[in-house]
Amino acid sequence: MSTPPVLRWPMPGRVLGIDGQLIACPTCGAGEALALGMDLDDHTDAPSYMSCQAGHSWAEERLPRRLGAELLATILDIEPGLLGSLDELRDVHGGTDA
Numbered sequence: 001m002s003t004p005p006v007l008r009w010p011m012p013g014r015v016l017g018i019d020g021q022l023i024a025c026p027t028c029g030a031g032e033a034l035a036l037g038m039d040l041d042d043h044t045d046a047p048s049y050m051s052c053q054a055g056h057s058w059a060e061e062r063l064p065r066r067l068g069a070e071l072l073a074t075i076l077d078i079e080p081g082l083l084g085s086l087d088e089l090r091d092v093h094g095g096t097d098a
């Protein structure tokens with residue numbers, strides 16, 4: 001049984017939603033170093049799971065999962081070696097659950 005590659009990746013700098021507004025933690029307002037859960041196989045418009053450095057997590061409707069899938073695909077294009085390390089990275093970044 002294979003597990004789909006899902007990564008929880010700390011985003012560099014600030015993150016813009018599809019409405020062009022900055023995304024921030026709804027609990028503490030943090031807008032930097034937010035982690036985004038990305039699933040290579042999920043191209044839906046469902047909200048992406050995000051979390052902040054303080055450990056709050058939420059579903060962000062302004063960041064549909066298909067964007068995360070595209071972002072992860074781009075990362076893997078740039079760093080193909082990462083594909084072999086996805087399991088390790090998944091551990092580092094805290095698993096797939098919100």
Ligand SMILES: [Zn+2]
Pocket residue numbers: 025026027028029030052053054055056
């Ligand atoms: Zn927070």
